[in-house]
Each structure stands twice: as structure tokens, then as C-alpha cells.
């Protein structure tokens with residue numbers, strides 16, 4: 001039986017950094033592209049809003065010289081562990097942006113390049129006539145390739161792909177908070193490493209600070225990341241900057257399940273990109289770079305037009321290995337109880353060494 005004709009070369013589910021990056025690259029190389037996004041933009045999402053060096057490089061390449069980069073340059077990153085504070089000056093190589101701004105910027109470009117973006121449309125995968133297609137309400141859309149860029153852990157079981165356990169599950173939260181004197185100043189980022197997780201603060205404009213928390217999901221039932229971190233670290237300095245009933249007074253988001261590592265990167269005419277292709281941890285602030293990098297690898301594999309899944313898998317392995325190794329190194333280092341104990345007991349940490357590692361992981365590097 002011959003396969004029905006496709007409506008598009010590529011259909012993409014999800015318009016986060018991964019979905020939009022792929023849409024831009026593919027539309028630029030004359031592929032017909034449709035993107036389904038269940039939310040209406042601008043929308044927020046759990047994220048610290050820190051654009052690492054590799055993410056900024058990737059954005060610059062996508063946006064070219066004529067368009068303004070989203071957000072503002074980051075002028076200081078401080079790491080607070082116990083009573084120690086380490087500082088790193090990224091010299092403008094990293095940026096801070098609201099996710100609503102970043103994601104809207106990328107989808108705008110995708111549309112300018114010719115991709116069709118359908119907001120407010122929740123898409124599902126459906127298997128029919130020997131291949132996967134996209135179901136939106138009563139409509140069934142066919143595409144030669146479908147990129148699943150829907151964020152962590154969605155729609156995978158249907159494909160027969162499972163996620164491996166890579167460590168303790170983490171939960172996360174985010175909200176936007178009016179700036180105050182105890183929060184980082186404009187263009188500054190502060191990461192507070194606590195027992196069981198972290199609180200990240202970033203100030204991308206005069207009025208708002210992004211507060212993002214992640215914590216291991218072990219503890220009392222129904223306990224939020226905020227409640228758990230506060231219970232485990234009652235004396236941490238960070239709490240004086242946040243309202244006691246956070247996150248309920250301000251804009252609050254839900255929880256996310258990670259680490260996440262799928263046992264394969266696609267099946268049939270479907271490829272997984274972005275967080276869905278593997279997401280280890282948010283400690284290094286490198287998830288956006290990894291999402292964009294996987295999208296570009298998928299776009300390259302599609303443009304080659306043969307052995308797409310094998311080509312994508314090999315590219316992603318090669319290009320991601322360094323990125324992931326770098327971010328895991330920082331994550332592991334800062335989460336060890338030895339470093340935490342050392343920082344709590346003595347006021348002086350091997351500052352140069354740690355700042356160098358942070359710089360290596362978050363600021364430097366190419367995607």
C-alpha cells in the first residue's frame with residue numbers, strides 16, 4: 001500500500017527553543033514546516049532565564065546581525081554556598097532573558113522564515129497508514145518527519161520509547177517577583193546552592209526578578225520545591241529575599257520531572273529533540289543551549305535526507321557529549337556534600353578553581 005501524500009515536509013510539536021530553532025533552520029532550507037504549540041504566546045515556563053555562552057552563540061547565529069538578541073547581557077554571576085560567595089564575570093558572553101521574550105522572539109523568526117506556527121493547538125501523535133501523523137482535534141496532519149519538541153516526558157510511551165532512570169527525580173518551580181534590595185541587581189545572577197537543591201535568581205529588567213528552584217523530589221507528600229528547600233535549609237540567607245508564602249503571592253508555575261534520558265532518539269518518522277532528547281539537570285543553566293543544539297542536529301540530519309535517525313543519533317551524541325559532560329561536572333561537584341560541608345565550615349573556598357570550573361561550564365564553549 002502506498003503512503004498517503006504529506007501535507008508538510010516537517011511537523012513540529014512544541015514551540016520552545018528546540019521546536020522554534022528547528023523550524024527556523026528547516027524553513028531557511030526551503031522545507032515546508034508547521035509548528036503546533038498548545039499555549040498562546042507570550043507564555044512563561046519554568047526556567048531561570050540564563051542564556052549560557054553556547055546558547056548566546058547559537059542565538060547570534062540564528063538571529064544574524066540585524067536582529068536584537070533577547071534579554072540583556074549578564075554582568076555578574078554569584079554562587080552562594082554556605083557562607084561562601086564566589087563571583088564570576090561573564091564579560092557579556094552570557095545573557096538573562098524572560099522565557100516569554102526569548103520564545104516569542106524565536107517563533108517570530110520562524111514565521112518570518114516561512115514556517116506556519118499554530119498557537120493554542122494541542123497536538124498528539126497518531127499511527128495510521130504505516131507512519132506517524134499529528135492529530136489536532138479532528139484534523140490529521142501528515143508530514144515526512146515529525147519533530148517532538150514538547151518538553152520533558154510527554155507522549156513518549158505511545159512511541160514505545162521509555163526513559164531510563166539517571167538519578168533521583170527532581171521537581172522545580174518558578175515565579176517572577178518584583179525586584180527588591182535583597183535580590184540581584186539588573187543584569188546579575190545569583191545561584192544559591194542549598195542542601196537538596198538550589199534557588200536561582202536573575203534580574204532581566206528593572207521591575208522583575210526570575211526565581212527558579214529545583215529540589216530532589218524526596219520528602220513529604222505534596223511538598224513543593226520551595227517548601228522542601230526551606231525546611232532543609234532554615235538558616236540560609238536566601239529566604240530573607242523571598243516572601244514567606246512564596247510562590248503563592250506571585251506568578252507561580254508547576255513542577256517538572258527530571259533527570260530524563262530516553263532509550264532512543266526517535267522511531268519511524270518521529271525524532272525527539274530538546275529536553276525530550278535528554279535532560280540531566282538545571283544546575284548548569286545550559287538546557288536552552290542543549291535544546292537548540294539538538295534541534296540543529298535534527299535539522300542537519302533531515303537536510304541530508306537519508307538515514308535520518310541514524311545520522312541524528314550520531315550527531316547528537318558527538319555534539320552533546322561535551323556539553324553534557326561539562327554541565328554534569330559542575331552539577332556533581334556542587335551537589336556533593338563534601339563541597340557543601342567545606343563551604344559551610346570554612347569561609348574560604350578554592351575560589352579560583354571553582355570560578356574557573358563555572359566559567360568553563362556556563363560561559364565558555366561552542367555548541
Ligand SMILES: Cc1cc2nc3c(=O)[nH]c(=O)nc-3n(C[C@H](O)[C@H](O)[C@H](O)COP(=O)(O)OP(=O)(O)OC[C@H]3O[C@@H](n4cnc5c(N)ncnc54)[C@H](O)[C@@H]3O)c2cc1C
Nearest residue numbers: 014016017018038048049050123150151172274275287288
Ligand atoms: C528550575 C529550572 C531552571 C532552569 N533554568 C535554566 C536556565 O537558567 N538556563 C537554561 O539554559 N536552561 C534552564 N533550564 C532548562 C530549560 O528550561 C530547558 O532545557 C528548555 O526549556 C528546553 O527547551 P524545549 O524546547 O526542549 O522544551 P520547552 O521549553 O519545555 O518547550 C516545550 C513546548 O512544547 C509545548 N507543548 C507541550 N506539549 C504540547 C502538545 N501536546 N502540543 C503542542 N505543544 C505542546 C509547550 O507548551 C512548550 O511551549 C531550567 C530548567 C528548570 C527545570
